[in-house]
Amino acid sequence: MNHRHLPAILLICVIAATFGGCATIDKIVQKPEITFKGMSLKDASLFQATPVFSFNIYNPNAIAIPLRGLSYNLKINGRHLAEGIVTPASTLHASSSSIAKLPVTVNYLDMFDTISSFLRSDKVDYELAGGLDLGLLTIPLSAKGVMSVPKLPEIRLQRVAVTKMGLAGASLVFDVGIRNPNNFTMGIDGLNYELTLGDSKITKGSTGPVETIGKNNKSTLQIPIDVDFLSIGRAISQLLSRKTMDYQMTGNMSFDVPAFGVKHFPFSKTGNMPVVR
Incomplete structure (x- = not known):
């Protein structure tokens, strides 16, 4: 956590504890707004790639909020493929937007039951669900789309x-x-x-x-x-x-x-x- 933001966050915690906990926090701190911007492939190869999911996060509050982590659960064609937590060292600046990137490394053969089904496929559907951990708040995130499957020579x-x-x-x-x-x-x-x-x-x-x-x-x-x-x-x-x-x-x-x-x-x-x- 960035120590510059400790006084403001501690003040929120003290006020919340005094006047009723989480319900009060929701009234004091406005929830940041999160929007899925798109997915790009990084380090692609014939059988493995890292889809990078990008989210725009708008912090409407007058104080900066540290981003503690992004949890995710990735499904491909309805099949559970990967889950985990990414802990970026970043901060949501006051009254401004930030881009959070969520990389998930996948193996294409994990997506299919057989090699022949891999060979017949051009694209797969992905569905990502998770949460944005802001310490005091956890905001759900989601993304859906289509991912191309590499082709053999x-x-x-x-x-x-x-x-x-x-x-x-x-x-x-x-x-x-x-x-x-x-x-x-x-x-x-x-x-x-x-x-x-x-x-x-x-x-x-x-x-x-x-x-x-x-x-x-x-x-x-x-x-x-x-x-x-x-x-x-x-x-x-x-x-x-x-x-x-x-x-x-x-x-x-x-x-x-x-x-x-x-x-x-x-x-x-x-x-x-x-x-x-």
């Missing part, structure tokens, strides 16, 4: 380059495009994949970590493979002689999720890509 084959072609097989390099659709940087800890060209399953494998991708940006991962026509069939050589070919790429992306450990998220992409020589 988008994967597609950009092209296949034929670097070597022979009667028995070919050497190929696939350019895998990875797009980050989020407003923050991100990386992938690894990819497991299976690749089909036309009707032929060509290969399956895994990669190491993918370099960090900038926000709303793209990256290209190159995967070299050798194709044996004897084991796969010569139909693949005819596909490689075309200008474009159909493909299907399926697999899993791996991420080290805070508080959950390594999790695998499925992906599947079909399309048509150019063949370059």
Whole structure:
């Protein structure tokens, strides 16, 4: 508590104690008015973020009042997610407005029963309830709104380059495009994949970590493979002689999720890509 405000607050306490306690306090001290201003995301990542809830607080009294804490209970889609108390070192100045910020760190996977429901969701509803602790008074606060859910990277084959072609097989390099659709940087800890060209399953494998991708940006991962026509069939050589070919790429992306450990998220992409020589 700021010692500059002690005399005024002690005077209020003495008067309240003399003339009837809390009921008298309500008459002497006008309740500050609190209004929800909005929510912004801080330190966002693919699986974790800190929503910061901002409240405008107007103190109509002729004395400053120390803000002792903000208690909160956060629900997402009706499910209890977090609760606690934030103790900002701030003061509500006399006859003026102040902004109080309430940060709450959340893990997105805590919001859903399954990984598939996380993958299908674009937004969630939030509901915040709590109280503003002013020592002599506790004023309820509340907030409702919608929060965006981050999206997994988008994967597609950009092209296949034929670097070597022979009667028995070919050497190929696939350019895998990875797009980050989020407003923050991100990386992938690894990819497991299976690749089909036309009707032929060509290969399956895994990669190491993918370099960090900038926000709303793209990256290209190159995967070299050798194709044996004897084991796969010569139909693949005819596909490689075309200008474009159909493909299907399926697999899993791996991420080290805070508080959950390594999790695998499925992906599947079909399309048509150019063949370059």
